[in-house]
Every structure is written in C-alpha cells, then in structure tokens.
Amino acid sequence: MIKALSSSLSLRLLGIFIVTSALVIMILVTLFSRGLSGQWVRSIRPHLVQYIQYVEQDLGSPPEPDKADAIAGRLPVDIHIYRQDILLHATTESPLDVDDLEFEPVGKNRKKHLEAKFGSDLSRITISPRGGPQQVLRIRDGEYTIYFDLRTPSPRHGRFNDELLLALAALAIVLTSSYLLIRRQLSPIRQIKKSVGLMSDGNLNHRIARRGRSDLDNLANSIDAMAARLQAILDAKRQLLISVSHELRSPITRARINTELLPDSRIRDRLQDDLADMERMIRDIMESEQLQNNHSVLNTESLDLNQLFRNELEHIAPGIELQVAKEATSLLMIGDAARLRILLRNLVLNALQHGKNDDGTVSLSVSLEASADRIRLTVSDQGPGISREHLDDVVTPFYRPDPSRSRETGGFGLGLTLARLVAEAHDGTLSIDSDPSISSGTRVLVELPCR
Structure with missing residues (x-):
C-alpha cells in the first residue's frame, strides 16, 4: 500500500482529499455540537425551576444516587442529597455550603404552579459560589432534603464567538496545509512543463532528469527518452546534409569547369546559373548547420x-x-x-x-x-x-x-x-x-x- 501511494499521484491526491474532508467534518461537527450544547443549557435552565417536580419524580423516593448522576449528566443541574443534614450523595465535587444559604419563598406565580403539583418547601435565592448569580432549589421529602444547584452556564458556553474564530482558524490551517501538500505533489508537473517548453524551443539536449518511481517521474523519463530520440534523428539528418553537401562540391566544381569549355549559348548560361544556385544552396546549408550547432x-x-x-x-x-x-x-x-x-x-x-x-x-x-x-x-x-x-x-x-x-x-x-x-x-x-x-x-x- 505504501509503495502504491509513493508511486501513484492519483492515490496521493485521494489520500489528501480524504484526510482533509475528515478534518473539516470533525471541526464543523465539534463547532456545531459545542454551539448547540451551549444553546441547550441556556434554553433549558429557566424551565428547570418550573418543572422541577418532574426531575424529583425521576430521582425516585427515596432519591437514588445513580439516577441523580444520570440526571446531572443530561441537564445543567448539580444534585445534593441530604438525610437529616448528612450529605449522602452529590453529583459534583464542588461542595455546596448549605449552612450559608438563605432561602426565600419562590415568586407567587411560580410558587402557585409548583405547590399545585406537589407540596414541598421551595425557596429561591441568588448566590455567587463560583463567581456569578446562581439558583438553588431546596425540596424537602420526609427525612430527605434535596438541593438542586442550577449551574450557571460554563464559561465555554459564553465564548461561542471565540470558539467560532478558533474553528475558522483551524479550518484555514487545514485547507492551507492541504493546498501546500497538493502543490507539492503537483510541483513535478511545473518542472515538466518548463522542460517541455525548452525542448519545444529547440533545446532537445535539455533533460528533466527525475529519479523517482512515481507516475510523474515515469512520464518525465519518457519525455527525456523521446527528446533523446528526436535529437538523434535531427543529428543524423544534419550529418546527412553536411555529408551530401561536402560530396557535391567536387562534382559541381568539375561541372562548372566543363561548362566554361562550352561555346557561348543559352544552354551554357542556364547550366552556369543552375550550378551557381547549387553552390549557393550548399554554402547556405553548411553555414546554417555550423551556426545552429555552434560548430563555428x-x-x-x-x-x-x-x-x-x-x-x-x-x-x-x-x-x-x-x-x-x-x-x-x-x-x-x-x-x-x-x-x-x-x-x-x-x-x-x-x-x-x-x-x-x-x-x-x-x-x-x-x-x-x-x-x-x-x-x-x-x-x-x-x-x-x-x-x-x-x-x-x-x-x-x-x-x-x-x-x-x-x-x-x-x-x-x-x-x-x-x-x-x-x-x-x-x-x-x-x-x-x-x-x-x-x-x-x-x-x-x-x-x-x-x-
């Protein structure tokens, strides 16, 4: 598999695409889940007081610690269960100093609603045990006293904009890294393009000279081999032209001497013109080949x-x-x-x-x-x-x-x-x-x- 990845450009690009897609999905899912969880806490918290009786019913009678842990895991509330002023169970490690709490009756509308459901001694206070306003509801159930500490939303829920910026920054890093990786994978194409341009301009001696085993390396080596074959063909053609031109000089010279011996006539003039054209063509061929091949x-x-x-x-x-x-x-x-x-x-x-x-x-x-x-x-x-x-x-x-x-x-x-x-x-x-x-x-x- 590793060998296939190292040699196949399509597989490497596919791998980059899969990893990039997975990271982007993870970032977006994390962002939305954090945002929704914060919104859930802010939305459900005001209604817990109104419907605390349902929470108490879920706890059971007498209240069960396992159910308290399950409820605290689902809702933004910490539950403290006391029996005759002795703490039996708490869903958080942060202690609740109940002796310093002063309870006051809940508001008339809320009290009327709650007491219509079940007769409990409910009080509402405002405290700041962790640096902010907080509600604690106390429900007495026989020898048990249950304190519902309604959590102030965690600071992370209040920093959704910061988390959004961090997520966007992470997304930008992922996309930039993917772009750089893809650019690196495609860099041989730019080298091949530049080299092919030089070859098309006539520099067939130029070589791309890649030593790897990837698809692009094989392509570069094939182009080098093609350029070498073309150069060999052109060299053979030039050598043939030079050889033929050299060989033609002697018979043309003899023909010119022979035409000088002919009597003046139109035929003689035409022959001399043709021989002059041939000499000029041979001279131009030799001169162009010398200039083109730096022989002169x-x-x-x-x-x-x-x-x-x-x-x-x-x-x-x-x-x-x-x-x-x-x-x-x-x-x-x-x-x-x-x-x-x-x-x-x-x-x-x-x-x-x-x-x-x-x-x-x-x-x-x-x-x-x-x-x-x-x-x-x-x-x-x-x-x-x-x-x-x-x-x-x-x-x-x-x-x-x-x-x-x-x-x-x-x-x-x-x-x-x-x-x-x-x-x-x-x-x-x-x-x-x-x-x-x-x-x-x-x-x-x-x-x-x-x-």
Whole structure:
C-alpha cells in the first residue's frame, strides 16, 4: 500500500482529499455540537425551576444516587442529597455550603404552579459560589432534603464567538496545509512543463532528469527518452546534409569547369546559373548547420553597422538607400562582419524576390535605429505579404509557402533561416510581421545588442 501511494499521484491526491474532508467534518461537527450544547443549557435552565417536580419524580423516593448522576449528566443541574443534614450523595465535587444559604419563598406565580403539583418547601435565592448569580432549589421529602444547584452556564458556553474564530482558524490551517501538500505533489508537473517548453524551443539536449518511481517521474523519463530520440534523428539528418553537401562540391566544381569549355549559348548560361544556385544552396546549408550547432566561432570585431550595411546595400541593391534614424547616436557593436552581411543580404534579396507589387515593381525600405542597449534593423516591403499560418514556419529550413518550389517563386527556403541564426548567434532576435488581411507588405525586424 505504501509503495502504491509513493508511486501513484492519483492515490496521493485521494489520500489528501480524504484526510482533509475528515478534518473539516470533525471541526464543523465539534463547532456545531459545542454551539448547540451551549444553546441547550441556556434554553433549558429557566424551565428547570418550573418543572422541577418532574426531575424529583425521576430521582425516585427515596432519591437514588445513580439516577441523580444520570440526571446531572443530561441537564445543567448539580444534585445534593441530604438525610437529616448528612450529605449522602452529590453529583459534583464542588461542595455546596448549605449552612450559608438563605432561602426565600419562590415568586407567587411560580410558587402557585409548583405547590399545585406537589407540596414541598421551595425557596429561591441568588448566590455567587463560583463567581456569578446562581439558583438553588431546596425540596424537602420526609427525612430527605434535596438541593438542586442550577449551574450557571460554563464559561465555554459564553465564548461561542471565540470558539467560532478558533474553528475558522483551524479550518484555514487545514485547507492551507492541504493546498501546500497538493502543490507539492503537483510541483513535478511545473518542472515538466518548463522542460517541455525548452525542448519545444529547440533545446532537445535539455533533460528533466527525475529519479523517482512515481507516475510523474515515469512520464518525465519518457519525455527525456523521446527528446533523446528526436535529437538523434535531427543529428543524423544534419550529418546527412553536411555529408551530401561536402560530396557535391567536387562534382559541381568539375561541372562548372566543363561548362566554361562550352561555346557561348543559352544552354551554357542556364547550366552556369543552375550550378551557381547549387553552390549557393550548399554554402547556405553548411553555414546554417555550423551556426545552429555552434560548430563555428564568430570572428568578432568592433563594427559600425551604418557603414557596414550601407556598403553591402550598394553591392546587392544599388538603388536602395539605408535610412538611419536621426536619434540613433551610436550604431556600434561587436560582431562578425561577414555573417552580418549575410543577414542583410538574405533579408534584402528575400524582399526583392517576394515583395513585388501588382505592377512587378518592388517598394523596399531598409532602416536602422538605436536605443540605449539595442540596434534595430528593419526591412519592409509592400508585396502580397505572408499569411498568418505561415509566419512561424518561414524561418525553418527549406520551408516555402509555395509548394511548387519553382525558380520563379523563390529560392531554397534557407534565406530567412540563415538570417535568424546569424541574429541569434549575436544574442539578437528576428521577428516577422505580416497580415495580408489587414494590409499589404511584410516587415522583418532584427534586434542586435549594442556594444
């Protein structure tokens, strides 16, 4: 049973629920019973004087001690039985000093009622033997004298509000303890959720690493095993891409040399274009895999992004002017110049390829601005835009919204991926904003840290 409780989350939660329910019921039952008992004492006490004859009848004649104890246990009254001034029995250990009591006749209405029932010498007094007003009734029955000491309600009956507060405090403690226990039992779920979030972000090397035998520990171990298998599959895929890319370089180089020997013609030009595309694809694959797997160390230096990006734009898109915000006081950072050129080149070429207007022209803007700790590069176009369902996928390798994958509709699906990897390698971010249903165009924002 203990082993089952330690391994089963459902059984542990059920146990906490049962214990909590039992404690809550005990607190409520105790609270109501104490409250009702106090109310019973306060309600019955005024009527004991009126109906004391029934109590005397229950005692018997002569009065029996056992019956006196039973009556005192049920009613708020202490009974003292005397025989010729000798105490025979008392239902309480507190003595009643009858010699100091002064009895006076009961009130007319009550006396008339009582004496109509039975002829006894009844007196009513007010004393404070235990610190408060109290009634003592004396009944003479032949050689027996019975004193009924009507108890003042115990102090606990007068503190019902205090008991209510104590009960509420106990209830709060029980519920708080139950909440903390349940929270502790569910804490592995929060750890698993956090770890799964890291894995879903691409960190498949992260492990939850729980060593217990509970249901949640088994779940965590299964997730770790799944992540390890996925990582192995992705590593095998990357290794295959790198190996194929390496192997293709030599035949592509030989093919390029052979095409140089061909006479000038359209066929030769198309072959050279195809070979150039293949070389660019292989270069992008190798670069992206190196950045993604930290196989390549950045060649960092102090850079002026204004000058670096302006020179690169003049090379790849001479007609586009780099717009620099007036408030940008410093555009200096530590980075890899070659890879930052790749970032800008891929963003601009992607916008030129996919950002054409209906008339075939391209409205493209490239801007730089800086804040206290960040430099923002924005590349915007006024083309058809990217649908919302494709925004999260366009930065993944080889993904293209157009499934035809023709030369006219784009490249290989590596441009934005490589740009994102370059930004992340510099501790930056790349985000894309586009919604054709609201407005045309696509806006790519790259944030890089200042020096």
